[in-house]
């Protein structure tokens with residue numbers, strides 16, 4: 068199936084609920100469809116303006132009200148068992164399957180590994196690009212291979228997990244030239260048949276009724292997320308707007324000195340030792356700087372999770388949200404000498 072729609076609304080294509088117009092929306096299912104899109108002259112107009120591949124737009128911000136190029140979405144919802152033994156099962160999941168549908172499928176079949184990622188919006192394709200993570204688990208922990216369409220050779224390329232450069236919310240696919248070259252078509256995931264609960268993150272442990280019951284773990288994760296995060300479909304957001312900063316020892320000292328000059332008490336500041344330095348909580352910095360719940364036009368800092376910026380009433384423009392983000396970044400820079408980076412991608 069390869070369908071091209073002209074002049075469509077951007078609103079259904081992003082969870083931030085920002086409106087605008089789009090020249091071309093391409094819906095595809097298979098690598099063969101992508102072959103036709105890129106090599107059949109019928110689609111030359113669509114391809115010539117540039118094609119950006121998206122999932123559910125749950126990590127995107129449309130700053131321009133008029134997106135000139137084409138956006139392309141995978142419409143396939145296929146999940147296939149492609150290997151198994153008594154210890155594990157390998158699933159091939161199409162790029163277009165909602166990540167939470169994959170988690171629900173795994174929970175129904177008692178396949179462990181993804182349950183902590185319950186209710187994260189977006190697709191399996193998006194998760195493979197973003198290396199989504201929550202409650203001590205990252206998508207890369209279950210990935211075996213990512214199958215991509217290569218826009219240069221028009222062939223399928225299979226990447227082993229070790230060759231994808233996965234790191235905190237990062238992968239090969241987020242950087243040029245791979246970003247422009249590869250389109251995720253499907254991922255191969257390896258799930259465990261024996262219970263592997265990972266509950267040592269936050270309050271999760273206390274909330275899980277039966278640690279060896281995958282459904283209990285999923286329900287606890289969903290309950291915690293619902294208590295903190297805006298609900299997709301009700302309040303527009305793109306999840307965590309900023310990345311948690313990682314500082315070297317020297318940057319850490321500068322940060323502490325600047326906070327003290329700004330009169331900010333850093334007692335209780337969460338600091339985590341990670342590869343490459345110490346990770347701070349961007350939410351804590353934003354909260355301490357006084358931004359929790361702040362509204363600016365139709366954009367707002369979410370009151371129960373200040374890392375999240377929302378389209379408060381559905382009327383915010385992408386520019387309005389980007390302006391609020393810029394003000395927060397400048398303020399954190401001034402008060403803590405830390406430059407936050409956006410996790411959300413601006414288009």
Ligand SMILES: Cc1cc2nc3c(=O)[nH]c(=O)nc-3n(C[C@H](O)[C@H](O)[C@H](O)COP(=O)(O)OP(=O)(O)OC[C@H]3O[C@@H](n4cnc5c(N)ncnc54)[C@H](O)[C@@H]3O)c2cc1C
Pocket residue numbers: 082119120121122123124125126127141162187188189190191192193194195196197198199200201236240249250251252296297298299304305306307412
């Ligand atoms: C309420 C809320 C809560 C969230 N919570 C979390 C969380 O806990 N943890 C977390 O990590 N994230 C979280 N997010 C962010 C978001 O869900 C993830 O970043 C998700 O992986 C984005 O997936 P998507 O399919 O919507 O991708 P999109 O946002 O559409 O795209 C993201 C990037 O992936 C690329 N891409 C998408 N599909 C393909 C493809 N098939 N081939 C090549 N490139 C592709 C796009 O070009 C873009 O660069 C949250 C978002 C929201 C709205």
